[in-house]
């Protein structure tokens with residue numbers, strides 16, 4: 001196991017939603033699990049005028065996100081955690097002289113013995129990332145003289161290929177690539193990491209993991225919520241930038257990649273980049289028209305509750321055409337995947353929250369039991385990322401009795417049955433990895449750029465193409481009606497239920 005050295009975590013944007021909702025609970029769980037080093041402090045930074053005590057009150061004692069964790073916890077234990085948190089007010093502007101900040105860091109470091117190992121977590125609006133990096137560098141706070149310096153950068157990582165490159169170039173002025181940790185919280189999910197283990201720690205799946213046996217790959221990411229309080233951000237982003245460019249293409253890269261030489265960060269990330277680069281980029285309007293669908297949710301009654309349409313959400317332009325649903329069909333141009341279609345969709349206001357990868361295997365070449373009930377029903381491997389995390393294999397079994405009636409059966413595995421030990425949340429996992437200097441689950445510059453290379457022409461077509469439509473779909477439904485037209489032949493999207501074993505039952509029309 002890697003060692004967690006003494007260090008200080010500095011969070012820029014500490015008065016924000018992400019800090020309270022994800023970062024502090026993750027650090028609390030690391031504290032509870034005794035994963036933090038002996039000498040450790042968190043220094044929160046933003047423009048709000050808060051004292052150390054105000055900050056502790058806000059993100060620990062009064063926090064709705066720690067309520068469950070604190071319930072019944074020993075007061076001294078909670079105080080021990082809260083006392084690790086400090087706050088520094090930067091005044092009105094992140095673009096200021098950081099000499100005061102440097103003095104505060106030095107004072108805290110000598111009082112707590114955290115040494116010179118530093119993580120800077122950027123949880124501010126992205127337009128501040130470069131300014132913060134520069135100001136840290138101006139104060140020599142990035143120099144790895146006595147200890148390491150790492151910077152964690154939140155999404156969105158750019159708005160397009162060009163802006164992602166600009167951001168990479170900007171950060172590279174002040175930090176070397178191995179110091180930069182670009183967070184993609186989907187990579188912190190156990191089930192996403194399990195894709196690697198499923199493929200490369202077993203001998204039964206990998207021989208089938210190619211164009212000879214796989215008919216198509218389907219990935220669904222559905223959320224039942226709408227844009228919530230992030231309408232202003234989302235309206236400029238849309239589903240393709242918000243989810244597809246990062247989280248979904250990361251999952252695609254793990255499904256597509258070749259076996260890495262070994263498990264270290266560079267070996268795995270080299271293969272992921274190759275995978276992303278082999279996705280065929282769609283450039284002409286006809287291809288883009290045929291292979292991409294965008295939609296936007298409309299007001300509806302969902303389970304007795306009247307839900308707003310996207311255009312009625314706070315912060316959203318009432319005439320917005322931003323997509324809350326994106327479905328893309330694409331191919332991967334390499335030896336393993338030639339001619340295998342990939343269907344990937346992501347959306348808000350779907351009937352349920354679910355993320356899953358479905359590997360649809362081909363039907364047998366010669367179908368002996370064609371008339372026995374199982375004909376054309378493909379074998380499927382369903383890898384459930386969330387919820388009801390696990391894996392399920394669908395295959396045909398003989399129905400007891402005379403003749404050869406074939407029915408579909410399940411072989412399944414559920415994470416919930418595996419262990420009683422605490423499964424780390426994505427942010428816990430990723431923070432701990434960064435604290436230990438393991439970048440395997442962080443995106444490298446070339447990975448992010450390769451993902452944008454694929455997404456950019458789609459965004460451009462959606463913004464400027466002639467035949468582009470944003471189709472409406474009622475909140476609580478599975479997206480625009482014509483989304484099934486994307487899938488060739490007799491197949492349709494698998495519209496999964498809340499539980500892995502729920503069988504929607506219409507994967508193939510026959």
Ligand SMILES: NC(=O)C1=CN([C@@H]2O[C@H](COP(=O)(O)OP(=O)(O)OC[C@H]3O[C@@H](n4cnc5c(N)ncnc54)[C@H](OP(=O)(O)O)[C@@H]3O)[C@@H](O)[C@H]2O)C=CC1
Nearest residue numbers: 013014015016017018046047048123124125126154155156
């Ligand atoms: N919230 C989430 O679920 C997720 C967020 N992210 C990303 O994390 C980052 C932070 O998000 P989130 O916490 O939600 O954002 P918030 O808007 O809630 O907070 C961001 C922080 O930056 C400061 N800030 C806000 N606006 C400005 C501004 N114009 N100029 C300077 N400082 C500003 C705020 O504090 P103050 O005004 O006190 O300085 C606050 O501390 C963003 O990049 C976001 O895209 C990524 C994934 C999920």
Ligand SMILES: O=C1O[C@H](COP(=O)(O)O)[C@@H](O)[C@H](O)[C@H]1O
Nearest residue numbers: 155185186223242243247355386
């Ligand atoms: O990054 C984001 O992810 C969330 C969904 O994350 P999940 O872990 O709950 O699946 C999404 O709601 C948000 O729009 C997006 O920015």
